[in-house]
Amino acid sequence: MLKTDVTWPESFRYQTNTEWEPVGFFSEALCNATSFDLMLGFFSSSAINILSYGFASFIYNGGKMRMIINDILSSDDVTAISMAHDGNNLPFFDLKNLERLSYTLNKRDKHFFECLAWLIRNDRIEIKIVRMVNGSGIAHTKCGTFSDGINKIGFEGSVNFSLTALIHNKESLNVNCDWNGPADVGRINGIQKSFDRAFKGEDNDVEFVDASHLKGYTTVKTKSKGLEELLNDELELIESAAEANIPDNIKRILQKTKSKVERAIDKIRNIEKAKENEPRFPYPAGPRPYQQQAFENWKKNKQKGLFAMATGTGKTMTSLNCLLEIYKSKGYYRAIILVPTLTLVDQWEDECKKFNFGHIVKVCSKNKSWKSELDAIKFQEEFNYSEQDPSYIIIATYASFARDSIFKDLISISSKINKKLLLIADEVHNMGSPRILNRLEGVKYVRRIGLSATPERQFDDRGNKQLRKFFGCDNSENYTFEFSMREAIDKGYLCRYNYYPHLVRLTDEEMSEYMKISLQLAKFYNFDNDSFPGSDDILMRLLLKRKRIVHKAANKQLIFNEILQEWYNERGSLKYTLVYVPEGNKPDSFGADLYDEAESLSDDDYSDSLIDQYTSIVQSISPTTTVKKFVSGTGDRNQILDDFASGKLEVLTSMKCLDEGVDVPRSELAVFCASTGNPRQFIQRRGRILRTHKDKHRAIIHDLVVVPEISLVADSYKMERSLLASELKRVRDFALLSENTDFAYEELSPILDYFNLSLF
Template structure:
């Protein structure tokens, strides 16, 4: 740090001597974490000259504060103005990479000013602009303090903080070291106090200006030699710069700065958490719980809270303890294979092997299996569940080192018969299961196998609920609007006839339907009536039109449409259908209804047949595409960075589906305050006679619909409004929204 540098013995730096002011700044920047500068004239060209030093300073988290005069170059003024507009600031460049940062600082052009604006927007350089009171001229302060958090160096200088000041002028800089004696320490403290008075805008000697009040330097208007520097082409100074850089002491300072950068580049190559603020507190808690549970467990985490980051952070902790990392990650879809791969790259994990029907993975995995027996390489294997169960993959899987971390995303898939039968053969001891809803519906056997395999404890090894995520501000709050949709008379008669037939298959002991083929067929027929329900589409059109009128647009809108195909005025479920060119899918009707509202609305279907899916999601996130309509493709495996409005036109009785769908729209994003969810709730026929022979069957159906409503309504901002809206229906069918999940 600062105390370790061989500073000039007499603490004087003079242009043209062996000890240039430039050398002082390079050494100070490379070994400091804060830099306060009080001066008359400032030009960001100084950052260009000191690019190596500034790259080190900024990469280590250094922050510069400057109080400057009110005369700037046009480029500097524009860059400061752009950076100060933090809300609207954006840049195409990534300045978090040390090599890219150093390159950006060393290019005097548009790229450089983008970098300068970025430093201001990210509070790495804070600037206050002053003008002397009651007199003409500019402020000629030229002093500052560098600090590493423990020691400080104060300096006063005759040279301006500019390219011209460092390269062209004959200048002197004197410095004071805080650790030399108490007198120098007090002198630096006095400098710090004086600076704080200016920076906190408490000085009576100057006026404080906004960037709009800054004067742009013009040759004809300002004759000062230092001002002219703004008009000098950089090429005219290059030869003099090169001359100075030939001096042995500056070369030594440059060499040290480059060594620092090379060290940082090596650090950057190591696995690390992708965000500088590090993992969130609950992600740390998840690792601690997993560690205490013998490195096994289920993480039940709400959609949008970063399950992937949480699991990869566990792997990062293992790497830090063992100096290598090994993991196999199982996912249900090809989209998730790609998403996990990208997330792994964000952590700087390398040697990533993807295993799916689209990959030639056999030789790669065989190579790492062989190498692991000779060495201790790091690698990550990401495979679909479909590939995992195949004999070809299992033959390689059994040879993976037992310290490999086994991660199962959407862990409920593990309980499926074709996968659960393999669990006893899995020898990997470190295990993580991830899901917003780990439990399998109506599958106690599968749930027991999952719990046993992950050594899970009730309720879970780690649980981060949606309620907690909303309360702690990780997901946004939302309004929920249920819309009751009844069947038409004709639909209801068909529905009622099927219900009568179903009544014959009710078990007198369990009070539920018997398990047989006839029941499956009847339930499917009844489900088709619900999906087709004529009144859904008009209700949907009404909701869409109302939202468009209220918002003025439909940006960031997700629509979950019914599945199926309209054919001969009947609906056929997609799973049981062979497509014909002339058939009309229900999703097409809903998509057309959106674009019919206004020609300015852009909407697109998002299905298994959608090409360039990443591009479509990107267009949606950037609002180039306003509305996405989907049936199931947005349920799992697709990361939607921003959505604000969602309309559920169809939902299954599986809580996993609607919980994940809700999570899609609750992710926080810049400029988003709340989410809004509309939900079509089907009621076969309200006010059915309680003595009707199918009343209890209808009540059972409504009860399942209301379970979804309760899940949504319980966390909504407008809970009282929802309760009042549905109270009449609930009273008629003797259903309590507050106690619905305790009812069998």
Template sequence: MLADITFPPSEEYRTGTQHEPLTFYMEALVESTRLDLLLGYFSSSAIRVLALGFAKFISNGGRARLIINHILSQPDKEALLVGTSGGIAPNAFSTKDFQSLRQALDSYGHHFFSCLAWLIATERVQIRAIRPKHGRGIAHYKSGILGDGRDKVKFRGSCNFTASGLLENLEELEIRTSWGANPTVFSSYEDEYERLFGGTADHAELIPFADIEAVILRDYGGKDLDELLTAEQQLIAQQAKQVRNKTHQKAVQRILQKIETYLASPRFPYESGPRLYQQEAYQNWLENDCKGIFAMATGTGKTITSLNCVLNESAKTGTYQVVILVPTTVLVEQWTGECRRFNFRKVIAVSGKSVEWPAQLGSITTQLSFGVATSFVIIATYRSFTNSQFQTYFKRLPTTTVLVADEAHNIASPSVAKLLDGIHLQKRIGLSATPKRIYDPEGSEKMEAFFADKEPYTYSFPMERAIDEGILCPYYYYPKIVSLTQEEMVAYAEISAKLAKLYARAKGDEKASASVEMLLMQRKRIIHKAQNKLTTFEKILSDIMTRHGRIDYTLVYAPEGYYADSEIDEEAFAELSDENRIIDFYANIIRRVSPTTTLTQYTSDSADKDLTLKQFEQGQINALLSMKCLDEGVDIPRTEQAIFCSSTGNPRQFIQRRGRILRQHPAKSFAYIYDMVVIPRTDPNSFTFQLEQRLVQKELERVVHFAFMAQNKYEATEVFREVCNSYGLNLDTIHKELSA
């Protein structure tokens, strides 16, 4: 903060004394987030001289406003025009990457002027050129204000904001601090500055950047205009002189120490800071004694929300200590990347792929045993968490360590649940888009008890809100009804008849209950492998080709398993191997409809999964076929189209899949979801009708989840008018029941 700087008691800086003007600029910039300069001559070479402080100023989130006269060097004028033309990419430089930013500002070559243009384009530096309204003079101000959000320092001096002015000339500077001066000293100056910057001052006018006089230096005669462009070799020689003063050297060392601390400290990865809902989630978590479940729709930033909690807790102690549990090794890698973006440097990955973690955990627990305040992030799969060796180290961690459970329903799985009573960590966060364990109310109760939470949970962020607020992408939903073939319907009806007879006595009869489970699996298999899905899939691909002209950024959730020889048309798929994997049939249909489409399969045994996702993101792979592998946690925001050829009745699966697809991407305005819904045709007078009605309602629950938030809700629901009439069902009623 500015108030932490030891300013000279006289509030004056002079070249050649203990307090150099250059020292003031450098020290004050490092502590500030606002700079308003009212200048005469300006040269970007001054930014190079102050690269150390200026890069930190920008990394603080700082923004500078400059009012200058109408004379610039040719490179500065060109950088200014490029920066205001709208042709600069907003992510050309990272304001959080201090080192690369400083390197750019310190180079004074092409890269330097690109950086300057970027600073202008992103309004990090806003420049206004002025000249007197009457007469032929020039603006020749030399003053400004630096601020840190709380305190301000006003300065007025003799030096131009040029390399020569900062390094070579004999200059003086007078300052006033907001905590030591009359407030009117600042208010009157700031009012005048706003009038000049806004072009409403009586005595000065703004001029278009195109009218700026560009001066090209031809010789070095010591004139004022010579300051506007400093040759690189001269500047290098001059920069060597900037450390001639011992006080300045000490100031530079203090600044370097502050920057080193900054570079080593955790921080929020986005300059804008956490969103309001992420701050609210943290406050709710605190109020629930640092325990709770964040029931947040896939794609709303559960990871960042939980790491923001860790960041806030680390600010209290100066160390970060967290254990993160995830379902898969892919998620271990994703969480590692997110933690590094928060500048959590000591990250230990614990999974079957890592052999180093025992030594790393041993080192941490040893330091902790000697009372050393040690930071760490431990990211482990649930499977590794149950490992006895891991548990030995885990039990030695401080009780104040934060425990984050991603896809938190996994914490109530049998192998993990038996360890819950022995977990000593008191700060707990559960993350899930769908916290409830379907078909396992007992497990759900254990999970909720562990996190000391229950519905509506410590923090909830539903998908509908996420779409409304633009956090997730809006989408169109195209459900396709699939009928069973005559042979499939006969087999299906036979199983249904057996089920209807067994249901009545299944509750109290273990043998009957086991038979019911077996028959349900057989019936599900018929739905799963329905032959007409292949025909429907081909029609969907043709629709995509008609609507978009090509098949790209497309994700296909294919059924698992194999076809029996009797279940396939060998002539239609003669080119396939004897393996008869269902996913291969879907891949073959894509090749048939669009031979130019590049595709690959993303399955549990796929190699180079990260490379596959990267190639999909970059458009080198147009279509990705998956079997359940992309259900939990994997980020694929570039997906524009998804085809669900296989969905269970488990809401977790299809809700998570939808969340994967709705993640925002700069090149994506909408997502398109195609969903195959298998509806058996049953006689309303059949004694199995009520049984089939329940199954159809279960399928329609998925339809309601998807259709009622889609851009084309009425078109999507109209597809099921006849089905609803046949089975005596109503989509609005189902929606109300689900909402309740």
């Protein structure tokens, strides 16, 4: 501050070759002011060498500056500029020729101009260049004012802004301070009025010279430095001045300036360090427009909502942006995130860290210390002695959340923070399983977000209704926010793709067994409403047997081999290939979403055998191709996905494990060998393939469709026609968004005609 942090002479007069040098006044005033009005005559390089020592500190204080200076156009100055290239000293700056001038500047001069440029870029300086109206003489005024926002001082004297005047000449400078009484205030006001008249063009003795080139030059052609860099430059100049041939009293003044600069640098570094660790959106451009719109819709819906967003459009980022907006508004972030798989626990943790969210607790079997970490959060909530609300994120699997002991731990973190904690349910349809649905009444968190590409649960009206109510969508048929795959592809958030369905015929032996089962299933089938009745053990076993025949179809593997062989012949590699192998452990054409827990009808030996067969086919085409199975129980999943993304691992064969949330953006070729009637599965799987990547221009999808040849007069014909129509929904959805829609129609037209079905 000008009044308290500057040591003033009793006389408030500065004079060269005394303890109170004029240069000391300017250095200290700059370091303690926030505004500076300067009106002077000669504007020389020598003076700037001295003023450089306080300029960056002035900027750090938030300083704003106005300056009125002479135009320097004399023949002597032009000569000096041209001679300067030969190493001669430059006495005056020609501000109308900055580009040429820049080649002559020394380090201190450059620092001054870099500070000047910083002020210009940030609209914190105004410069007026003036000349006498009659064309003779110069405007030789030497005065100005400093202010720190509280106090104001004015100065006036014989001092020119030249090294000779400031240090060597017998020059004097009088200072008036507003705390010294009415007389000083009057003198300050007089200086200010004189400056303002000239600055506004109301002084009839001078006229303005165009100064627009100053802004253009400093904005475009001078190096743009940050404030910390300017302060560091100033610190370096002050340290080098200690060895220069200048009076000791000036060195002592510069030492005071050095201390202020060092404190400013420390503060900036602490602020920058805090900013580095502060939660923020991971990418400089910020959230995508639709992601921000999702937040606005959620906020209007009382911070509850279901986000129905196509796989690959950034559901994770969208929900975490909502958490970030809470942080920006409230100063804290707290969330419980529920996910279906262990792989997604790790992926969500990685995404949270991208936002600089910390204090993340993973409640799952992989983290043995989760209980103590959760207890620490409870203690922090109950005995929080700091003024700042604690922040944390808890990530749990649905399987963990469904367990009584863990559910009680999560719900009882603190009854006081229900309005502060955000519940994010990823792949929210999982929340509709009976074991979790029955717990929703006990969940009191007010802020809620449900995420899924397909929030609706198949064959589960009760679960859908309760989920809609829980997430605040029960009074509307729409979701809180929707972003379709078509929109995502058209706007470039998902890549375009070609789709190739392949008709697969059953062998005679397979067809014979298939027909036996079909005739038995026909006895259960309700031909009036084209559906099967409710759950029945015999029916379920028949459906499972039928599905196994479809999945194990020998011709599937033949066609799969042909697809890979053709791709390998074209590319010379199978890199970035994803294969969905049939799991065959439940009849997904019936009640698919009603079996979210472990399957009693599963047959792991059968599934393992099947995936081994497909993996073997890959290796038979190219023995050097690296291929890995990605199934439940696979260890090092994150490493496998990293290796696949880098190309170190070329082919992934998977059963269901890549359905939900797992990020595989580099996949270019996908082969769907599993026939699925569950819309969620094929929508999720397609989304996996359509993730964008800088080196990926289009995805290729091959889909194997098994079509049994049923006689038109067979008792089961109508049932088979209905079941085929259900499976063709997948084909239709895939084809409609593809780049080669006509191909799918042409490929399937014979079977469509036979069963009297339409693809579209």
